[in-house]
Each structure stands twice: as C-alpha cells, then as structure tokens.
Amino acid sequence: YEIYQCDWSSDVCSSDLIVVGSFTRVTNVNSQGVNIATNSRVRFAVLNYTNGVPRSIGGGNGEPSVGLNGTLVDCVAVNTAGTVAYIGGDFMAITNINWTNIGQGTVVSTATRVDFAAISLTTGLPLSIGGTNGEPTPDARVRAIVYDGVNSRIYIGGQFAYITNVSWSGTVSYGTVVSTRSRIRLAALDPSTGLPISLGGANGEPCFDSTIQA
Secondary structure: OOEEEEEEEEOOOOEEEEEEEOOOEEEEEOOOOOEEEEEEOOOEEEEEOOOOOEOOOOHHHOEEEEOOOOOEEEEEEEOOOOOEEEEEEEOOEEEEEEEEEOOEEEEEEEEEOOOEEEEEOOOOOEEOOOHHHOEEEEOOOEEEEEEEOOOOEEEEEEOOOEEEEEEEOOOOOOEEEEEEEEOOOEEEEOOOOOOEEOOOHHHOOOOOOOOOOO
16 A cells, blocks of 8 residues: 655644545554554545644544545645645545444445545535536546645646546436536646636647656
C-alpha cells in the first residue's frame, strides 16, 4: 500500500493533513517501534497536524472510504477555506463507514463518484458540486489536481478524454448523462456548477498526447 499525495487544510478550528493513496489503515508507532494505535482509513485519511493522530470527520455519518480492492486515490487538493477536499484517482464510489474494529464496520451510505469527488471536511460526506448539472465524471483516471482559489477553478489532469456530467440516482453506478465535453487529459472545473470551463476560448482547448500526472 502506498501514499500518493498529501495536502494541508487550515481553518479557525483545526489544522489537518489530508492523505490519500492505496492504504486501508493508519498505525501510530512510537520511537521504540511499538504500535500505539491502529485506525481503519480506506484511501483517505485526515490527520491532526500537531500529533499525527487520525481524526474522525464523519462522526455519525461514518468515515469517507474510497472504493474497493484495486481502486486508489492519486491526488488531493483542498479549497482555500479548508472545508472541502477534492480527490482524483481510479474509483467508482465513496462509502461512509462507521468503523467498529480494524477492517470491520457498518456502511452508513454510498454515493457514486467516478474518478473525481468532493468531500466535506466538516461532515465527511461526498458533496454534490454539480446539482442539476450533474456530477463531473472523467472517463478515465485522474492523476493530478490543483485548486485555484483566485480564479475559482479546479484543474484536473490524467488519462481522460471526456468530462461527462452525470446525475447519479440513489442506485450506485446508475445515473443520467446531462452533458459531455471533450477535455483531453486536462480540464478546468467550476467548483460552484461542476461544469468544465473553457481554458482556450477561441484558441481552442489544450490537449495532451500522453498522461498528465503530479
């Protein structure tokens, strides 16, 4: 299991380190090599910046857990307010789980999010950033994310060729396509509408002949 990227969240209440990768648990080990505690966290973890201990952000909503075996989270970026984590990778859903033991817990909810998701750092739940526009859904793996607070944009890069906005139903992996736009391995998303933004305008959109990665 690996860690792929970290980002830092800071607001008036807390300072957190958001970590993503392919891991399924976080173990705190002291200087003598003794395990102090182990907590289940599946490919997404929020650590207290001052003591390194995993923090519960979901409470009764359960902790956000990404995907099943074989899936992973490649990248994360946090908004300026430190309230939302945007993640990208190779996954199909965000499942919120109340962990009762290592690797054992109760599923509270599952929401379809394909290769890109926004997670609330105050509730632990996946957010809908598209609303009636549908959720932005790349057709292949997202390998890099940058949040641009000045211009209110989320830049994503990876292996995709299209961004399809999908209105997901209550049934996992079933939804209605609202719109589709070509974006070849680079896209800018509007965090308030979930829609791709034109970067090039009359100049055309920048397209890349191979994968973009962090």
